[in-house]
Amino acid sequence: MVVDQLSDADVDRLFQALADATRRDIVRRVTVAEYSVSGLAALYAMSFAAVQKHVAVLERASLVTKEKRGREQIVRGNHEGLAKARRLLDEYEAIWRQRAGRIADILAEG
């Protein structure tokens, strides 16, 4: 049962966003607690602009959300994006199990 209405481009963006260690670390951190962009930037050995770009990539992939608070931009984990990624991998697993089932059937027949 296909539930999500995700275009190929959406899925590309999702996995692409997850394909970087710094971004995965950001996702973990903002899931546990709130961070401003500069708060995040302070954690990594790279420029503010670089971290800001990473956050933008995660936002486009629906893995985090940003909310303006005063002059800060608060970054939070977005469960929806993560859930979508998981559901996609679940579909692949389902295909795999079907295949395993068919093989078992064939062996049972033979």
Added chain:
Amino acid sequence: MVVDQLSDADVDRLFQALADATRRDIVRRVTVAEYSVSGLAALYAMSFAAVQKHVAVLERASLVTKEKRGREQIVRGNHEGLAKARRLLDEYEAIWRQRAGRIADILAEG
């Protein structure tokens, strides 16, 4: 409980490999049935060499395996890679649920 011994680079390769629609399609197909590299190449509007590169990316990410049979190279889905990716997302989900639990606790206290 962390089970896998995956380096950041391994995880990068995994998600990077999944971040392309052609490659995801290849993974689905070779999970369902066996294909030679040229058999796969016939399915897509791109050169044999391009498809071969995609297969190589998937192989490095442990999402497919190749096995020589005569002059053909048979490509099959590799469940291990897929399972690793899923387990990673499961860990993220676990972090999310812990967070949700903490929030529930705070609300219960307050």
Added chain:
DNA sequence: GTATCGTACAACCAAATGGTTGTAGATCAG
């Protein structure tokens, strides 16, 4: 008001990506 902080964004650069064509080595068919 002025200085500072947090953010956004442009311009730039090196490296990686996703594609191409061409060449060459194995393997199989006749």
Added chain:
DNA sequence: CTGATCTACAACCATTTGGTTGTACGATAC
């Protein structure tokens, strides 16, 4: 043996990516 098929890989090209520095602007502190 010869020719066709399957694969691998190099060289090349355009675009994207992940980083940099610099500039600009709104919000805050003094």
